[in-house]
Amino acid sequence: MAINLSFILEKAGSVKYEDRPVPKLESPYDVLVNVRFTGICGSDVHYWQHGSIGSFVLKAPMVLGHESSGVITAVGDKVSTVKVGDRVAMEPGIPCRRCVRCKEGKYNLCVDMRFAATPPIDGTLAKYYSLPEDFCYKLPESVSLEEGAVMEPLAVGVHITRQADVKPGQSVVVFGAGPVGLLCCAVAKAYGADKIVAVDINEERLKFAKQYAATHTVVSQRESATDSAARITKDADLGLGADVAIDASGAEPCIQAGIQVLRTGGTYVQGGMGKSDITFPIGAMGAKELNVKGSFRYNSGDYATAVALVTSGRVSVKELITGKFKFKDAESAFNDTKAAKGIKILIEGVEDEA
Amino acid sequence: MSRVLASSAPARAALNGASLNASITRIVRPAMVKASKITNQKRDHSACCGPHLRSYATHSDLPSSEQNLSFVLKKKGEVTFEDRPIPKLTSPYDVLVNVRWTGICGSDVHYWQHGAIADFVVRAPMVLGHESSGTVTEVGEKVTSVKVGDRVAMEPGIPCRRCPRCKEGKYNLCVDMRFAATPPIDGTLAKYYVLPEDFAYKLPENMSFEEGALMEPLSVGVHINKQAGTKQGQTVVVFGAGPVGLLCATVAKAYGANKIVVVDINEERLAFAKKYAATHTIVSKKQSAAETAAQIIKECDIVEGADVVMDATGAEPCIQAGIHVLRAGGTYVQGGMGKPDIMFPIGAAGAKELNIKGSFRYDAHDYETAIGLVTSGRVSVKELVTKKVKFTDAEEAFEDVAASRGIKILIEGVPDRRDSATA
Numbered sequence: 001m002a003i004n005l006s007f008i009l010e011k012a013g014s015v016k017y018e019d020r021p022v023p024k025l026e027s028p029y030d031v032l033v034n035v036r037f038t039g040i041c042g043s044d045v046h047y048w049q050h051g052s053i054g055s056f057v058l059k060a061p062m063v064l065g066h067e068s069s070g071v072i073t074a075v076g077d078k079v080s081t082v083k084v085g086d087r088v089a090m091e092p093g094i095p096c097r098r099c100v101r102c103k104e105g106k107y108n109l110c111v112d113m114r115f116a117a118t119p120p121i122d123g124t125l126a127k128y129y130s131l132p133e134d135f136c137y138k139l140p141e142s143v144s145l146e147e148g149a150v151m152e153p154l155a156v157g158v159h160i161t162r163q164a165d166v167k168p169g170q171s172v173v174v175f176g177a178g179p180v181g182l183l184c185c186a187v188a189k190a191y192g193a194d195k196i197v198a199v200d201i202n203e204e205r206l207k208f209a210k211q212y213a214a215t216h217t218v219v220s221q222r223e224s225a226t227d228s229a230a231r232i233t234k235d236a237d238l239g240l241g242a243d244v245a246i247d248a249s250g251a252e253p254c255i256q257a258g259i260q261v262l263r264t265g266g267t268y269v270q271g272g273m274g275k276s277d278i279t280f281p282i283g284a285m286g287a288k289e290l291n292v293k294g295s296f297r298y299n300s301g302d303y304a305t306a307v308a309l310v311t312s313g314r315v316s317v318k319e320l321i322t323g324k325f326k327f328k329d330a331e332s333a334f335n336d337t338k339a340a341k342g343i344k345i346l347i348e349g350v351e352d353e354a
Numbered sequence: 355m356s357r358v359l360a361s362s363a364p365a366r367a368a369l370n371g372a373s374l375n376a377s378i379t380r381i382v383r384p385a386m387v388k389a390s391k392i393t394n395q396k397r398d399h400s401a402c403c404g405p406h407l408r409s410y411a412t413h414s415d416l417p418s419s420e421q422n423l424s425f426v427l428k429k430k431g432e433v434t435f436e437d438r439p440i441p442k443l444t445s446p447y448d449v450l451v452n453v454r455w456t457g458i459c460g461s462d463v464h465y466w467q468h469g470a471i472a473d474f475v476v477r478a479p480m481v482l483g484h485e486s487s488g489t490v491t492e493v494g495e496k497v498t499s500v501k502v503g504d505r506v507a508m509e510p511g512i513p514c515r516r517c518p519r520c521k522e523g524k525y526n527l528c529v530d531m532r533f534a535a536t537p538p539i540d541g542t543l544a545k546y547y548v549l550p551e552d553f554a555y556k557l558p559e560n561m562s563f564e565e566g567a568l569m570e571p572l573s574v575g576v577h578i579n580k581q582a583g584t585k586q587g588q589t590v591v592v593f594g595a596g597p598v599g600l601l602c603a604t605v606a607k608a609y610g611a612n613k614i615v616v617v618d619i620n621e622e623r624l625a626f627a628k629k630y631a632a633t634h635t636i637v638s639k640k641q642s643a644a645e646t647a648a649q650i651i652k653e654c655d656i657v658e659g660a661d662v663v664m665d666a667t668g669a670e671p672c673i674q675a676g677i678h679v680l681r682a683g684g685t686y687v688q689g690g691m692g693k694p695d696i697m698f699p700i701g702a703a704g705a706k707e708l709n710i711k712g713s714f715r716y717d718a719h720d721y722e723t724a725i726g727l728v729t730s731g732r733v734s735v736k737e738l739v740t741k742k743v744k745f746t747d748a749e750e751a752f753e754d755v756a757a758s759r760g761i762k763i764l765i766e767g768v769p770d771r772r773d774s775a776t777a
Contacts, residue, residue: 054705101682109682109707111658163707240529255700264519264527276701282673283472283694285712289527289581292710294703 005350006063006126007330012051015064015331023130025076032074032130033090036349037149037324039067040337042178043273044117048334054276058119064330065125066092066116069139069148070349079133089151091135091303092116092124108159108299115297125330127350137307146324147310149346150317154306157183159298160271161191162305164244168192173232173242173261174214176249176272177205179320179344184246184271185213190314193244197236199254208343212319225256225281232261242266250274256281264288271295320344327351423768424544425748428479430469433749436479441548443494449554450492451508451547452770455567455742457485457762458755460596461691462535466752472694476537482748483543483765484510484534487566490554491770497551507569509553509721510534510542526577526717533715543748545768555721558729564742565728567764568735572724575601577716578689579609582662586610589656591679592632594666594690595623597738597762602664602689604631608732611662615654617646617672626761630737643674643699650679659684668692674699682706689713738762 002019009015025032043053044064051058072086082088095102095110102110117123139148161184166172172188174181177200185196197216198209206217216236221228233241241263247255250272258268259281268290285292309315322342325333327350337345420437428434443450461471462482469476490504500506513520513528520528535541557566575598584590590611592603595618603614616632618624624635634654638646651659659681665673668690676686677699686708703710727733740760743751751763 054701104683106683106707111682264529265522265524270700270704273701273704277697277699279695280698280700281694282688282696282698283691285710286668286688286691287472287712287714289524289712289714292703292712294705294707294710296705296707 002127002350004127005327006122007065007327007347008061009048009058009064010061011058012047012049015048015334017328018061020063020126022128025074025130027132028076028078029132029134030076030130031072031079031082031133031136032128033068033070033088033136034073034349035068035070035090035124035126035129036145037069038065038125038347038349039149039153039344040065040333040347041067041153042337044123045334045338047117047119049338052119053273056119060120062117062119063122063124063126064117065123065347067149067152068092068124068129069145069151070129071145072136073128075133081133082136082138086136087139087145087148088136089139089148089303089307090124090129090131091137091155091298092131092152093297094132094135105300108297125347137303139307140311143307143310144318146321146346147317150320150344151303151306151310153179153344154183154187154310154315154317155298155302156180156271157187158302158305158309160184160246160248160269160295161187162302163293163295164188164246164267164269166191166193166244169194170243171195171197171236171238172244172246173197173199173236173238173258174246174248175199175251175254175258176247177202177209177217178248178340180271181246181248182209182212182320182343183315183317184248185209186315186317187309188244188246189213190309195236195238197232197238197242199232199257200249202340205343220253225253225260228253228257229260232257238263240264244269246271248272252278259284259290259292262288262290265290267291267293269293269295321346324348420545422545423745424481424540425483425745425765426479427466427476427482429476431467433466433482433752434479435746438481438544440546443492443548445550446494446496447550447552448494448548449490449497449500449551451488451506451549451554452491452545453486453488453508453542453547453767454563455487455767456483456543456765457567457571458483458751458765459485459571460755462541463752463756465535465537467756471536471691474537478538480535480537481540481542481544482535483541484536485567485570486510486542486547486767487557487563487569488547488767489770491546493551499551500554500556504554505557505563505566506554507557507566507721507725508542508547508549509555509573509716510549510570511715512550512553523718526715543745543765545770555725558725561725561729564739564764565735568738568762569721569724569728571597571762572601572605572728572733572735573716573720574598574689575605576720576723576727578602578664578666578687578713579605580720581711581713582606582664582685582687584609584611584662587612588661589613589615589654590662590664591615591617591650591660591676592664592666593617593669593672593676595620595627595635596666596758598689599664599666600627600630600738600761601735602666603627604733605727606662606664607631608727613654613656615650615660617650617675620758623761638671643671643678646671646675647678650675658682661685663687664689666690670696677702677708677710680706680708683708685709685711687711687713739764742766
C-alpha cells in the first residue's frame with residue numbers, strides 16, 4: 001500500500017502514479033497536510049502538454065497540482081496558528097523571506113520563489129504536502145474543503161482586482177470568462193463595481209457569467225480593437241470609456257481592445273498569459289495616460305481576503321465547481337480541463353484503502 | 355517678388371487669390387516700407403529639406419503698423435507671417451502677455467511637416483508655438499496673482515475646469531482641452547497671447563525669459579518623473595537624449611536617483627547628457643531588446659534590473675528594451691510618441707508585474723515644480739539653449755529642429771514698443 005501516492009508528470013504528455021516518501025517538516029514552523037481537493041489550472045495543463053512555460057522547463061519528473069485544500073495531520077514545534085485536524089486552504093508558493101522583493105511586501109516576485117508544480121518544485125497532487133503555517137488559511141465550518149481548493153484561483157482574482165484598484169461605482173471590463181475571468185468579475189462586484197462587462201468568444205461561458213457576476217456580456221467578434229471597444233462601450237453604456245479593463249485571456253485582440261475601451265486615465269491589468277510579444281497600442285496608452293499593470297499570482301493579504309470574501313458570502317465559488325474526479329482518474333480531469341469542459345474541475349485527495 | 359503687409363481683409367483676400375508659390379505672404383502697406391532695409395532672399399531648401407518646404411525671406415526691420423504679427427501654419431508644409439487682431443481678454447481672470455521667447459517642440463515640427471498628429475488635423479491656418487514666456491501687458495478686472503509688467507512662464511493648455519478629469523486633478527486629460535498650437539487652437543508664436551492668470555507663472559528674479567520658455571518642456575520632464583514616482587537612491591534608465599530625455603534625466607537627478615543611464619543613437623547628444631545629468635550613457639546598437647537590456651545592466655553595474663524606465667523616444671526598439679531592462683515590480687513611463695502600435699513584450703510586463711504608465715503633457719503642480727527646481731539651482735536649463743533666432747527667422751529654427759541640430763532653439767518674440775525698456 002502506498003504511503004504517499006503522487007500524480008506525476010514524467011515529461012511532456014506523459015503522466016504516471018508513483019509512491020513517494022511522506023514529506024518531512026523542514027522547519028519548526030511547518031505543518032503537514034493531508035490533501036483533500038485539488039483544482040486544475042491552465043498552467044498545469046500547459047506543463048502537461050508542453051513541458052515548459054517560458055523559462056521554466058521540466059527537467060525531471062515532478063508532482064503536479066497547486067490549487068489545494070486539506071486537513072492538518074502534523075505540526076512543527078513552533079506552530080501556533082493552526083493545529084492537527086484543522087481544515088485549511090493552502091497557498092502553494094513559498095518565498096525566501098530575505099530578498100528585496102520579499103522585504104518590500106511583494107513576495108510574489110521573490111527571486112527564489114518555490115512554487116508548487118513550477119519545475120523543479122513538486123506540487124500538491126499527492127496524499128501529503130508540507131508547508132509553513134503562515135501559508136495555511138483556516139477554513140470556517142461554513143466553507144467546504146471543495147470551496148477551499150478554489151481559494152487559489154480566487155486569490156489570483158483578488159490580486160488582479162487589487163492591482164486594478166477597483167472602487168465602488170466604477171465600470172470594469174473583463175476579457176475572458178474562464179475561471180480567472182469569472183472570479184475577477186465576482187471580486188470586482190464585491191468591491192462595488194457598478195458595471196461589470198464580461199467578454200468572451202464562448203457564449204455558454206458568457207451566459208454563466210451573466211448569472212454569476214457580470215452585469216453585461218459581449219460576444220467577441222472578428223473586428224478591429226477600436227471597433228470592439230466602441231461596441232462594448234455602446235452595448236454597456238460606458239460613456240467616455242471603462243474605468244478598468246482586466247485581461248484574463250492573454251489573447252492579443254483582447255489586450256488591444258482592453259487598451260482602447262478605457263477612458264483617459266483608466267487602469268489596465270494584464271492577468272492572462274499568452275504570446276510573450278504582441279502588437280500593442282502604445283500610442284493610445286501614452287496619450288490617454290493609462291495605468292497598465294502586470295499581475296502575477298498573489299501576495300500579502302490576497303489569500304486571507306479570498307477566504308474572507310467567501311466566508312462572508314460576498315463572493316460565492318460553489319457554482320464554479322462543475323466536476324469532481326477521484327484521485328485515480330486524475331488524467332481524465334486533466335483531459336476535461338484541456339477541452340474547456342465546465343469551469344473548475346476538482347480532483348479528490350488520495351483515498352485511504354480502508 | 356515684393357512682399358506687402360495688408361492691414362485690411364480685402365487686401366489680404368486679394369493676395370490669397372494670387373499665385374504665392376515662390377514668396378512668403380508677408381504684406382506691408384507700401385507707405386510704411388523702408389525699401390532699403392528690406393532684403394528679399396530666397397533659399398532653395400529642396401536639397402536638404404524636400405520639395406514641400408517654402409522658401410522665405412529674412413527681414414531686418416519690422417513695420418510698426420502691425421498689431422499682432424503671428425507665425426502661422428497655413429497648411430502642411432506652408433508657413434507664413436500674418437498680422438492678426440490683438441487677442442481680447444475672454445474673462446476677468448485673463449491676462450494679456452507680450453510673448454518674449456518661444457521654444458520649438460517635435461510636435462510643432464510634426465504639424466508643420468505632416469499637418470496632423472493622430473486625430474488632430476490642421477484644417478485652417480493656425481498660429482504655431484506653445485513653449486513661451488513673456489511680459490504681462492494687461493490684466494482682467496479680477497486678476498490678483500500677477501500685474502502688468504510681471505515676467506511669466508506660460509502654461510499653454512487651458513482645461514474646461516468642469517469635467518470629471520478636471521475635477522479629479524487630471525486636467526491634462528480634459529475632454530475639452532484647448533491647447534496652444536494643437537488644431538484648431540492658435541499658439542503662442544505671436545506678439546501677444548491671452549491666458550488665465552492661474553496659467554501664467556511669475557518668474558523669479560534669478561530666472562531669465564529664455565529659461566522661462568524652457569519651463570514647458572521641463573514641466574513635461576517633471577510630469578514624467580511624477581508618473582514614474584522617481585525616488586532617492588533609484589536606478590533610472592532614460593531612452594532618448596533629446597530635450598525631453600535630458601530634462602527627464604536632470605529631474606531624476608534632482609529627485610535623488612542614484613544611477614541615471616541615458617541611451618541614444620546620437621553620440622554627440624550622449625556626450626552632452628554625460629556632462630549634464632547622466633551618470634552613464636549607452637549608444638544604441640542594432641540588437642535584440644533583451645541584448646540591449648543585458649548590455650545596459652552589465653555596463654552600468656545594475657543588480658537585477660532598473661527601478662524606473664522613462665521613454666522619451668517613442669521608438670519601438672527602445673520601448674521593448676525598456677520593458678526588458680526593468681526589475682520585477684519596476685515602473686515604466688511612456689513619454690515619447692512614435693508609432694501608435696508596436697510589438698510589445700506583454701509577457702515580460704505581466705510576469706514581472708510591472709507598473710506601466712502613459713504620460714501626457716503636465717498637470718497640477720508640475721509648472722510650479724519646474725520653476726522651483728530652476729530657481730533653487732537644483733536643475734539648470736540654460737545649457738540646453740543652443741541657438742536663438744529672431745521672430746522673422748522662425749522658419750529657420752523649425753528647420754534646425756527638424757534636422758536635430760542643437761538641443762533647444764528659441765525664437766525671439768515681437769517686442770511691445772510700449773515697453774521702452776525692451777525696445
